[in-house]
Amino acid sequence: IEEPLIFEQDASGRTAVDLPAVPEHQERLGGLKRKQAVGLPGLSEPQVVRHYTKLSQKNFAIDMNVYPLGSCTMKHNPRLNEKVARLPGIADLHPLQPISTVQGALALIDRLAHWLKTLTNMPAVAMSPAAGAHGELCGIMTIRAALLAKGDARKRILVPESAHGTNPATAAACGYEVDPVPADERGRVDLAAFKAKLGPDVAGTMITNPNTCGLFENDIIDIADAIHAVGGYFYCDGANFNAIVGRVRPGDLGVDAMHINLHKTFSTPHGGGGPGAGPVVLSAALAPYAPLPYVTHGPNGFDLKEQDEGGTAFGRLKGFHGQMGMFTRALSYILSHGSDGLRQASGDAVLNANYILAGLKDTLTPAFPGTCMHEALFNDDFLQGTDVTTLDFAKAMIDEGYHPMTMYFPLVVHGALLMEPTETESKDGLDRYIEVVKGLAERAKAGNTAYFEGAPYHTPRRRLDETLAARQPILKWKPPVEKQAAE
Amino acid sequence: IEEPLIFEQDASGRTAVDLPAVPEHQERLGGLKRKQAVGLPGLSEPQVVRHYTKLSQKNFAIDMNVYPLGSCTMKHNPRLNEKVARLPGIADLHPLQPISTVQGALALIDRLAHWLKTLTNMPAVAMSPAAGAHGELCGIMTIRAALLAKGDARKRILVPESAHGTNPATAAACGYEVDPVPADERGRVDLAAFKAKLGPDVAGTMITNPNTCGLFENDIIDIADAIHAVGGYFYCDGANFNAIVGRVRPGDLGVDAMHINLHKTFSTPHGGGGPGAGPVVLSAALAPYAPLPYVTHGPNGFDLKEQDEGGTAFGRLKGFHGQMGMFTRALSYILSHGSDGLRQASGDAVLNANYILAGLKDTLTPAFPGTCMHEALFNDDFLQGTDVTTLDFAKAMIDEGYHPMTMYFPLVVHGALLMEPTETESKDGLDRYIEVVKGLAERAKAGNTAYFEGAPYHTPRRRLDETLAARQPILKWKPPVEKQAAE
Amino acid sequence: MRYLPLTESDRRAMLAKIGVPSIDSLYADVPPKALLKAPIAELPNHQGEIEVERQMQAFANQNLGTASCPSFLGAGAYRHHVPATVDYLIQRGEFLTSYTPYQPEVTQGTLQYLFEFQTQVALLTGMDVANASMYDGASSTCEAVQMANRITRRKKAVISGGLHPHYHEVIATLAKFTGFDIVSPQPAPQGGEDLMAMVDKDTSCIVVQYPDVFGHVRDYTKLAEAAHAAGALLIVAVTEIISLGLLTPPGEMGADIVTAEGQSLGNPLGFGGPYVGLFATRDKYLRQMPGRLAGQTVDAEGRRGWVLTLSTREQHIRREKATSNICTNSGLCALAFTIHLSLLGEAGLRQLAELNHAAAWRLADRLSAIDGVELQIAQFFNEFTVKLSKPAAQVVEDLAQRRILGGVPVSRLWPGRPELENLLLVAATETVTDDDMAALETALKEVLR
């Protein structure tokens, strides 16, 4: 079903919102009143509802089927969390109300912080980062602040080649030089190479664990010891904390700072690309440098520390306190699962990934031998000689009713296919998924290249010309020329 | 996308609801504790969300496109109404709370009643009927009670042949004999025939106005006078009140009783087939016989009359007071539109229907000459010689992204196609609709019969075998035989 | 006017196309004296969301909601926790804004859930077949009596004194207008009524409630046998459907028709409606069953699918010969019911029922320890009757002043009967906390002092 843009449904003067008449008033705009119309379209409420309903129907979502997007953790988003996030007394709080009127809100943040600290065995947490990458920024800034406080202006951060792109981007954004560390043949950080790069100018390392190959870094404690030995800090990218929550506490591995993607581990919705939330747990060494604002326990209850003139807090990252709406959802999820449930969830996530790995290992080609953590990684060897690419293969999943798996990531594996089922898929659902992937692989091997090149066939749009979009960017709607001329 | 039944997704012991542990307790069930399992399937929450999301995606809805189902009034359902219906203090009221604790609820019912009475110029309203047909039952019972109170046991009710099936069914359910009145060539009640049937045994008449041909009964005052002259009552089927609200008051036409479908005139959602709500406005002659319970104004505020020992109330129709949830939605809609908006809405509904009629009258064959009210009626003359039936034609609308129009109703028109756009469709949307219907008509005339016989092609299911369903009814899921045997 | 897409210039263009000068001219068939020339002046004009919400909120603020205080109300409507998932799913536009599924190709979603709903209801009640819902428990029960009349071609219903009086009144109202008789003993809170004594050769059915309106859980197996022997049907009405998670289903006792109020699953109390009537019977009576039915079939390509079926029983085909005049059912409430029950599943329903029973049991013990409170029945599910030392209506009012909704006085259901005046119906569901119970206990002691 074709759906035009809202701008193409415009009728002058129409609005989908009835507002009270504007009382007579003097204008106090100092001559700065807008002289021209904004150019917004006028629609009625039924049209707006229909427009966005139809747009929504062009999307794939977790609510529809397995969304095996590796490294993205597309798990079930409970509606209870949406409900509690909208409670009056939470959703309608202003960030600058008197502290005496928001004791419940501060208590909520504090309760979530308590869970995050306990689950990671870390003594502190910075709650304000707005997303995973923002958490990385927070973590690296904390490390830099701690080093600067010692007068130690180190320059290098070691980042594995398999890292998410945000890791090097973050390190660079904080003024660090990124020094890549190769992976070994087991898909882990090459410990020897890592150690070889260490030195007094190394501020720290950013390591994802479990890593982006879906593997636990079994040398992790050695790595932590080594970086500490040269006076550097260990930043752990916590994107994959969902694989180990309730089973491994990063604090026990020597981590100094780690962000937690609340949308990945604690089920806050991805929302088509945000909002996220990325609290950062911190070791005792780093805790004093955590950014403002943060919740404290004062004599009259909870307090919010917003200023730290002359103190050690490294600064401020965000307009207000953090992603409260996401905190509410995450806490609701955490309380629902509880200590036992979170542990079961991480275990089931790993079990589900290994079930896929076991089901597909003879048809596809696993990138590494052995079991995996929460995601199963394959290379494209199984497509050799078929003229079907990883991209073609993944796009063909769409016609089968699935979202494609992650492709070409991590970069260290050729033609990578990364599948993360999460714990919220059933065995029946995985069995069907495995059958579909197998069927496609057999079809590819049978030489049916055209099927894959053309896929998907049954979507509102087939493959889109990304090159054209980048070469001749059209980034906003413009009125058609005739209409412009007529006006 | 295929979606199995919930029963086919069962895993023993699984549940999507976590409940507190049951405290130790003695059982006081007198030996009547259930001995066998119910047989319900166990699912997890993600599966349940996905199941019903996928089912919903197999439906057509007003939120998607024009739903031109004549006589059904598929108009926009504002979400504001859903929101207010869920307010704490309304949604969580028990029907048998002390009256002192529900003054706001009674005030709400009273406010809606005031609007309904004023819009119809009728002095009373019975709020409890649960749907349009229930309202008819209420109205006819009120008439019968009024007649019986006079010792007048009349037997016949005059019902036009074009009436909704509920009219004769209702009259019969109240013990009346249904006497059909033919339509004249203008699609109205044949006044002469009507008068010829009148007599002292006629209890009343049930007439829909505007009628099911989408036409206003221009002799309506004569009809009312005639039925009153023989001591009968005029029941007006208010299903099409949406065409005249704010412009014509049934009380000014001589109506004695009329139900109002809140979902048709006042936008409460159809919900896949209910719940409805069918308050019945009553003339002064009938008001004393209105059923229990009803809201009264007492010395301490509002009161609820639930008992009428020895009084004139004809009885009770429903477990509790009525469809409060629908009252709340309807009042929200009424307050939103206001007196001016309701009048504009009915006018726009009629305008939209006439725009369709004007746009299609040269391609399709209008059933009657002239303009229409809120719906445009065509017969199947335009399909003569094409081998395409009304059914085929309507089913072909589906592949074009529309719900079919109403077919074969009213019965008085051969191969009827009845289209009701409602006031919530835009001119652009109607232009597209008209083009599509025209295109199909041209295709039918061009002899492309196969296209219509096969339609729809692009739905989750194509034409379904209704004969098989009726001959060998399968009305519930049963476990497959192998499984039964294995258990 | 936010719901109206037409602009003034649209209207002008459309009128031109139609060939009339104004919208008013489209109303030419209306007798001029009845045609209003302007909006009705006594009524206010349109308002925006801000104002409408404020007014609706003002109504809400004048009530004491059961969710905001300890509440123990039952008597046919029960407060239960509805999972957030239910309310999200039923609000999806594809369900909410869809019509009755007469066109099966574009309503497989509605038809499939109705088929699942029918299966759930048949399983719960222990019956062969169920319809796709009716208005509420009372109207279902009334339809059941009429169905029994049709099947037996008899015209007298024997109604238990333990049937909810509102249900009784609805049946009596219909009896009066369609010409059948009903007989009934006085209400007997502690049991002991002899319904068979009222059965004769004209009796089409016996109607009982399970648990009855006083909360009493009674075995109807022998009554079913006796009814059948007399050529009458047994109709069992259930007002608290969750009870069937723990109790022997009426189907196992020999009921011929089971009717029920389904509100407890998925639906808010909502001051009495909309609710969802359940209706189940034996295969052999299928074609006499009123209401809509979703049935399984195949499509043109042989794939399983669903349609509305056996509609030859219905008013839109049979007109005055239909089994019932009912046209609308309670689709969205049935959807809420079926989603809630799908979430619960076998294990969840069982646990929910046990929690209710445990709560009632504990509350009954606490209350009966109070001076002036006497428990009236020994076997109940989540609701029971106590006799107070004072008239129950006044006690309930006094409790309400303390912001406690303490129960339903039996006199609210049967006014003017001194023997019932001190009886109070008290219900306890999974939503009742220990604090709630303690609050009631304390307040009741004060009020009865």
Add this chain to the structure above:
Amino acid sequence: MRYLPLTESDRRAMLAKIGVPSIDSLYADVPPKALLKAPIAELPNHQGEIEVERQMQAFANQNLGTASCPSFLGAGAYRHHVPATVDYLIQRGEFLTSYTPYQPEVTQGTLQYLFEFQTQVALLTGMDVANASMYDGASSTCEAVQMANRITRRKKAVISGGLHPHYHEVIATLAKFTGFDIVSPQPAPQGGEDLMAMVDKDTSCIVVQYPDVFGHVRDYTKLAEAAHAAGALLIVAVTEIISLGLLTPPGEMGADIVTAEGQSLGNPLGFGGPYVGLFATRDKYLRQMPGRLAGQTVDAEGRRGWVLTLSTREQHIRREKATSNICTNSGLCALAFTIHLSLLGEAGLRQLAELNHAAAWRLADRLSAIDGVELQIAQFFNEFTVKLSKPAAQVVEDLAQRRILGGVPVSRLWPGRPELENLLLVAATETVTDDDMAALETALKEVLR
């Protein structure tokens, strides 16, 4: 555990297929000393919806929500009425539970609304092009400074004293770590700062707020000209986006980058987040713009469609060379923004802006008539600054005791500055009623007495 579909027997079968004895054995790579053998005992176990809702409700009950009392808070976050339609639509699972639209064939819905959002933001700000949102207004503004640094290859930002101090602090934090300088005059509530005096050849940009944090509406046309003459860019930050419905857009004043907080449209106050940062600039700077972009293209059949584009600027392609480390945007908040603005349309936005302005104007007049209250500025949109006869923080606390949220004391933003201590920021939106204004007036008189 309601969110977990695997049963124990599923787990056994799956482990058998994998060939390991237990889930624990899948964690063999974890150093044994770090592997927990059981759930963490200090934390409570799983709970159902009933218990979780009760706990969350208990948190809510300890707060004073702005919707439950007269409230006049602004300073970068504003209470507005959000139509019910918005909240319904953003909760649809197809939006809520979808990922970043990297696979355009199955995310045309998200991509199309982002394209519409970008167009709306460009139109509102009077700029050529906008991105698909950022975390919030502060982070957008900080990204804008970095972008100006990249474009001009200079490393000094001049920041107005009228910029929200939180925005200032966010920029200062980044400046400290990435090595650029910022200079800024003291806050001047009544205007008069000379920013050009601080501009030199190293200056990459001037950052101003519009209206400024004190509510002052200022014309930046000449500042833009002067900045451009000095080779610097003008960045204009807007914290109340609805103001642009009534005010000349920054683009018309010559701004090079406009950043804004979009919370006011579609998004609840939510105690500070999540919000939605807007970011717009000139076409010529497009490839230096951070953040995600939806662009129009065609599909294999030549049909118009949308994709994420120009991603070569982004971290997942460029890694350490990316324009920003930002990966997630604020998709769902952007959706709420775009739906709300679609509902308003040109006419609705204008009227909404006028209502806000009228409310603030009327409130300012009422308050300035009180002894001890002095209006500080003469031109404002929906927020203004007053000087009180007492320290504003204490006044606000006293008002809160009377259940009135009277405004934001300037000392909350700049503590420890005696000259600002008595200043109070007061905002009035369309949600403020006459009763609310009267309540504030009365209470303020009492408190200032």
